[in-house]
Amino acid sequence: MTGSLWRHRDFMVLWSGKTLSEVGDAVSMLAIPLLAVTVLDASAVEVGVLSATRMVAYLFLSLPAGVWVDRMRKRRVMVVCHLVRAGLVATVAVSAWAGWVTMTQLWIVALLSSVCTVLYETAHQSFLPSIVCRDQLIDANGKLTTTYSVSRIAGYGVGGALVSALGAARTVGVDALAYVLNAVSLLLIRDAEQRPAVARRRDFRRELGDGLSFVFRHPVMPRLMAAAASFNLFSQMLFALAVLYLVRDLRLSEGMVGVVMGLTTLGGIVGGLASARLARMVGTARIIWIAPLAIGWTVLLVPAAQSGWGPAAYTVGMAGMGVVFAIFNSASVSYRQMVCPPELLGRMTASVRFVLFGVMPVGALAGGLLGSWLGVRPTLWIAAVGVWASGLLLYFSPLRRWRDLPDEADAPADGQPTTSFPAPHGRSPVDPAGKTIGGVRGA
Numbered sequence: 001m002t003g004s005l006w007r008h009r010d011f012m013v014l015w016s017g018k019t020l021s022e023v024g025d026a027v028s029m030l031a032i033p034l035l036a037v038t039v040l041d042a043s044a045v046e047v048g049v050l051s052a053t054r055m056v057a058y059l060f061l062s063l064p065a066g067v068w069v070d071r072m073r074k075r076r077v078m079v080v081c082h083l084v085r086a087g088l089v090a091t092v093a094v095s096a097w098a099g100w101v102t103m104t105q106l107w108i109v110a111l112l113s114s115v116c117t118v119l120y121e122t123a124h125q126s127f128l129p130s131i132v133c134r135d136q137l138i139d140a141n142g143k144l145t146t147t148y149s150v151s152r153i154a155g156y157g158v159g160g161a162l163v164s165a166l167g168a169a170r171t172v173g174v175d176a177l178a179y180v181l182n183a184v185s186l187l188l189i190r191d192a193e194q195r196p197a198v199a200r201r202r203d204f205r206r207e208l209g210d211g212l213s214f215v216f217r218h219p220v221m222p223r224l225m226a227a228a229a230s231f232n233l234f235s236q237m238l239f240a241l242a243v244l245y246l247v248r249d250l251r252l253s254e255g256m257v258g259v260v261m262g263l264t265t266l267g268g269i270v271g272g273l274a275s276a277r278l279a280r281m282v283g284t285a286r287i288i289w290i291a292p293l294a295i296g297w298t299v300l301l302v303p304a305a306q307s308g309w310g311p312a313a314y315t316v317g318m319a320g321m322g323v324v325f326a327i328f329n330s331a332s333v334s335y336r337q338m339v340c341p342p343e344l345l346g347r348m349t350a351s352v353r354f355v356l357f358g359v360m361p362v363g364a365l366a367g368g369l370l371g372s373w374l375g376v377r378p379t380l381w382i383a384a385v386g387v388w389a390s391g392l393l394l395y396f397s398p399l400r401r402w403r404d405l406p407d408e409a410d411a412p413a414d415g416q417p418t419t420s421f422p423a424p425h426g427r428s429p430v431d432p433a434g435k436t437i438g439g440v441r442g443a
Contacts, residue, residue: 005139010131010189017185018124019147021082024178026155027162027171028089030258033243035096035168036106038254044244044376046103048368051240053107055364057114058357065122066350067207070343074127079183081120086179088113089172096169122353126345129337131189137334139276145326146272152265160258211347214340220405224288224332225352227393229359231292231328234386235321236363238302241371241380249376250310260311267319271326283403284331291327292391295320299387303380321387335405 005011036042036050069077088109095101132140162171215221246252246260271291278287298320305313340348363383370379394400 005132005136005143008132008136011136011140013185013188014128014131015143015147017182018144019151020178020185021182022148022151023155023158024175024182026152027159027178028092028175030156030159030243030261031163031168031171031175032092032106032110034163034247034254034257035092035101035172036103037243037247039096039168040101040103040106042103044241044371045368047244048240048365048371050103050106050110051236051364051368052361053110054114054117054361055236055357056111056361057118058353059361061115061118062122062350062354062358063208063212064204064350065118066211066347067204068346069119069122069126069350070207070346072123074123074130074346075186075189077123078120078127079186081116081123082179082183082186085113085116085120086176086183088116089179090176093169093173093176096172101169118353118357122346122350125333125337125349129342129345137337141334141337142272142275142330145275145330146269148265148268148272150265150269152268153262156258156262156265158258160255160262163258164253164255207347211344211351214344214348215351218339220399221336221352223394223397223399224335225355227288227292227390228328228332228356230390230393231325231387232356233359233363233366234383234390235325236360237367237370237383238299238318238321238380238387240364240367241376244371245376245380246311246314249307250305250314251307252311256311260315263315264318265322267322267324268326269322270319271323272330275327275330278327279331284335284405285399285402288328288331289391289394289397289400292324292388293395296324296388296391299384303377303384317384324391331405 033047033050036047040046042050092101092106092109095105128140128144129137158174159171162174215225242261243257246257247254252260275287278291282290299317301313301317301320305311305317336348336352337345367379367383370382374382399405
C-alpha cells in the first residue's frame with residue numbers, strides 16, 4: 001500500500017515551492033492589471049491584449065517545448081524559468097516605482113513571462129510522475145489544484161491589501177521574491193530524476209509528431225480536449241475583463257477587488273478537495289460532464305451582478321466555475337499521466353497544452369475587443385453562456401454512457417460503457433480512487 005503524500009518529503013517540497021510561486025503569481029496577476037487600469041488608464045482593448053500576451057506563447061511554443069523538455073532534466077528547466085521570471089517581474093517593479101512604466105513594457109514582460117510559463121508548466125507536469133507513484137497521481141494533482149485555489153485567495157487578498165498600502169509598483173516586486181524562493185525549493189528535492197535517454201540522431205519533427213499522434217489518435221483525449229478548450233476560451237473572456245468590470249462597473253476599491261477575486265477561488269478549493277471522492281462515488285467519466293452542467297450554470301451570475309449585491313453574485317458565479325475547473329482538471333490530468341508512456345510525457349503535455357492553452361490568448365483578446373465594441377457586460381453574458389455550454393460537448397458524446405475513463409490507450413468502442421479500468425501495459429488495474437487492485441504498486 002502506498003504511503004500518504006503528507007509523509008512524502010520530495011512531494012511536500014515540490015508542493016510547498018509551487019504554493020509560494022502561485023501566491024506570488026496571484027499578486028502580480030492582480031497588481032499588474034490594476035497598475036494598467038488605475039495608473040496608465042488602460043482601455044478594454046489594452047487590458048485584453050495584456051491578458052492575451054500572458055498566454056500567447058502557448059500558441060507558438062507549446063509543441064517544441066514538449067520535445068525540448070523530454071530531452072532535458074525537468075527540474076533544471078523549472079529552476080531556470082523561475083529565475084528568469086523573477087528578473088522580468090523585477091523590471092516592472094523598478095520602472096513603475098521610478099515612473100517609467102508603459103503599456104508596451106507590460107506587454108513585453110507578459111510575453112517573455114509566458115515563454116517561461118510554457119516551459120515551466122510542461123516540465124512540472126512531466127516531473128510529477130517521476131517523484132510520486134502512479135497510484136498517487138490523482139491525490140497529488142488534487143492537492144496541487146487545491147493549492148492553486150488557496151494560493152489565489154492568499155495572493156489576491158495580500159495583493160489587494162499591498163496595492164492599497166504600498167501602491168502597485170512595490171507590490172509587483174513580491175512576485176519576484178516568490179519565484180526565487182520556489183527555484184531554491186526545487187533544488188532541495190532529493191529524488192534525482194532519470195537522465196533522458198540520448199539517441200544517436202534526433203529527428204525533431206518525428207519527436208514532435210510522436211506527441212501529437214499519441215494525443216489525437218487516442219480514443220478519449222480529443223473528446224476531453226474539445227470541452228476543455230471551449231471552457232478555457234470563454235473563461236478567459238471573463239478573466240480578461242474581471243478587473244475592469246469590478247473597478248468601473250461594480251465600483252469596488254482596489255482592496256475590495258483583491259478580496260472579491262480571492263474569494264472566487266474558494267470554488268477551486270472545494271473542487272480540488274472533493275475531486276477524488278466524487279470520482280469514486282460518481283465515476284471518473286460521469287463526473288466530468290455532470291460537474292459543468294450541474295454546477296457551471298452559476299457563472300451566469302457574473303454578468304447579472306449589479307452594484308450593491310453584485311460582489312456577492314460575482315463571487316458565487318466565479319467560485320462555481322472554479323469547482324468545475326478543479327474537478328475536471330484533477331480527473332483529466334491524472335488520466336493523461338496514467339496512460340502516457342514516461343518517455344512521451346513532455347510531448348504529450350505540450351500537445352494538450354497547445355490546444356487547451358492556445359485558445360486562451362484568443363479568448364482574452366476576444367474579450368477585450370468585444371468589451372470595447374459591445375460593452376463589458378454584454379461580453380460577459382456571451383462568455384458566461386459559453387462556459388456553461390462547454391459541458392454539453394461532453395454530455396452529447398459517448399463519454400456520457402461510461403462510468404469511468406478507461407485506463408489504457410485502447411478505450412471501448414463508442415457507446416460501450418465501462419465500469420472499471422482495464423490494466424495497461426501489463427500493470428495491475430487501478431480503481432477510480434487511484435488505488436492498486438491486486439496489491440501491485442504503481443510505478
